[in-house]
Amino acid sequence: MKQVMCSCALISGDGANDVSMIQVADVGVGISGQEGMQAVMASDFALPRFRYLQKLLLVHGHWCYSRLANMILFFFYKNAMFVLLIFWYQFYCGFSGSAMIDQWYLIFFNLMFSAFPQLVTGTLDKDVSAETLQQLPQLYVNGQNSEEYKPYMFWMNMIDAFYQSLVCFFIPYFAYADSDVDLFTWGTPITTLALLTILVHLGIETKTWVRT
Structure with a gap:
């Protein structure tokens, strides 16, 4: 044994x-x-073979922790941002619970539009190359100490979601302030701007581009 x-x-x-x-x-x-x-x-x-245990821990174990930590933070961020868009609209509809976004966009925004890109990065993103991880086994300590999922990181993502949702909501709001467009025509640019912002945010957070 x-x-x-x-x-x-x-x-x-x-x-x-x-x-x-x-x-x-x-x-x-x-x-x-x-x-x-x-x-x-x-x-x-x-x-x-037992000798493959080192790579399983130092390489794939590190990658798995890094991917999961960032994916969880991103899912909190994107869901908070999308909900906040609808929240800001409640000040203009008497908190009736209605939304300025078409029902199909509401369904597919989280189900497909913003979920698939994160699932790809959550599966393939690599913050450090396999060679570096094997040469520097002390990097494994990052996962043991939860270096990539701290409470302040969650709140930083919530702050990002807060101010980004304000920008994505009020830019179309002031752009269409004096127009006679219908509700969904006004809501579509908000949804588009929010989706682009979320994808850019994901691209910035993706570590494969700058890995060592």
């Missing part, structure tokens, strides 16, 4: 006698070898 345990409750094993430990661990890694496939079938990740 071979096993590796760390502070994040990661356990790896290569035999049937390791199955119970793998199942109770936060992350279980099964090694396929001469002792059979029981450990692999009970694990979260399967590796053919």
Whole structure:
């Protein structure tokens, strides 16, 4: 039996006698070898050799944490911004709960327009190259210390959503102030401007462009 345990409750094993430990661990890694496939079938990740455990932790573990942290922050940001657009309109409709955005835009804005780009970056974004992560194993400590998901980062994203929603709402509002356009014709530029702002924000936050 071979096993590796760390502070994040990661356990790896290569035999049937390791199955119970793998199942109770936060992350279980099964090694396929001469002792059979029981450990692999009970694990979260399967590796053919123990030597690949280093890359799994230092490279893919780091990337996974970085992607998840940034994806969660972005989803909070984009949803808060979109809701705030409708909130500002409530001051002009007597808080009736109506929206100036077409129902199809309301459905697809979060379902597709702003979700797919983030799912791509949440799957493929790499803040540091694999070579650098293996050469500098101390970078793994960033995930253990939650360096990319601090409370102040959440509130910074909420502040971004607040003032960006103000800009996206009131630019079309003042542009159409003296016109006789209908409600949805006025709401469409607001939606478009908000979507472009969210995508630019995502592009700035994507670390692949500047990775080392």
